[in-house]
Amino acid sequence: MTHEPTNAPHSALAEEEFVAVTDPGEINRAEHTAGDRFVVNTSNLFSWLYPVLMLAICSQVVLRGTGNNQAWLDDLQWWLYGAAIMIGIGFAVTTKSHVRVDIFHANFRTEKKARVEIFALAWLFLPFVILCWDVTFHYAMSSIEAREGSDSPNGLHRLYLLKTFLNISFLFIGIAIWAAYYRELRRLTVPHLWKQLLVALPSTMFLLNLVIYYAIYWYLRLFGPAELEARRITREPIFETTTVLGVEILWTMLFTFILTPALILAAWLLRRREA
Numbered sequence: 001m002t003h004e005p006t007n008a009p010h011s012a013l014a015e016e017e018f019v020a021v022t023d024p025g026e027i028n029r030a031e032h033t034a035g036d037r038f039v040v041n042t043s044n045l046f047s048w049l050y051p052v053l054m055l056a057i058c059s060q061v062v063l064r065g066t067g068n069n070q071a072w073l074d075d076l077q078w079w080l081y082g083a084a085i086m087i088g089i090g091f092a093v094t095t096k097s098h099v100r101v102d103i104f105h106a107n108f109r110t111e112k113k114a115r116v117e118i119f120a121l122a123w124l125f126l127p128f129v130i131l132c133w134d135v136t137f138h139y140a141m142s143s144i145e146a147r148e149g150s151d152s153p154n155g156l157h158r159l160y161l162l163k164t165f166l167n168i169s170f171l172f173i174g175i176a177i178w179a180a181y182y183r184e185l186r187r188l189t190v191p192h193l194w195k196q197l198l199v200a201l202p203s204t205m206f207l208l209n210l211v212i213y214y215a216i217y218w219y220l221r222l223f224g225p226a227e228l229e230a231r232r233i234t235r236e237p238i239f240e241t242t243t244v245l246g247v248e249i250l251w252t253m254l255f256t257f258i259l260t261p262a263l264i265l266a267a268w269l270l271r272r273r274e275a
Contacts, residue, residue, distance in 0.1 A: 024095040035179030036094050042172070043091035046084055053080040075156035082162060086169035090176035093121075114187040121181040122200035129177060130206045133170040140167040194267035201260075208263065209256040216252070 025040035032040070060073040092098035105116060140163045149157035178200075185191040185199060197204045220233050233239075241248045 024097045025091070027095065031183055032094075033179050033182060035175050036183070039090045039094045039172070039176040039179065043087050043094075046087040049080045049084040053077060053084065056080065071150070071152035071154040072156050075150050075152070079156065079162050083165060083169075086166065087172060090169075090173045093125075093173065093176040093180050111188060114184045117184040118181060118188075118199060121177050121184065122203050126174065126177045126181070126200065126203040127206045129170055129174050130203065130210065133167060133174070134210060136163070136167040136170060140164045192267075192271050194264050194271055197264045197267060204263070205256055205260050208260055209252060212255050212259070213252050 025044065056073055056076050060070060060077070063070055063073070089098075105113060108116065140160065143160035143163040146160075148159045148163070149155070150159060181200060182191055182196065185196065189195060216238055217233055220228065220236060220238075221230060224233070228236075238251050241250050242254060243249075244254060
């Protein structure tokens, strides 16, 4: 026999607890942006990889016990687990369902919580993810060029597909972080673009530096001298250091330091013009 709750706050709390158990992606859905919903919906789709993973594990256990070991099933387990975990990181960021140390954070005021979240997301986590994307980009490209496959003759070949997905998954995580950061910034101020770029200054600079680096790289690769080999492009003078006020600095970093405030100023001027 069930009883109706006697007051609205208790009812709302019970409903939130129920939602938290059934689907964390539905908590505070009214606050979600399009980026948040993209992360949640994509994650829900990828969550179906876990039943397939369990089926692959159980099948391999049975086959191995009967002397019919299948190397491709071993590889498949890594593929499924890797894909599900990487997408799950983005879901955890959006829903705040990752492991957290809330001993102090839980008692902070709403504004202070937002500031802590902004610092953690935009100053610590997102720069790390941008760096991971850069590293795994070269990792994936090398695998694609080598047409890398499984170490086992009977394994899953085209391993470069998994390594490419690994690189793409960091873009997915980046979207989740930025969407979460935007929501937290919105608790403190109107999150105009120039404010987003300024408050997330380290992430803005990291990302802009990558854009500059790869823009120069691909320009030289596509339009540079014919005798310039791809592996020697990064040895060109534009990728070397220069001296500014007695300090050695990479040209790409110098461009970043100049263009970052210019970009923020342009976004601010655009906002003023629209207003």
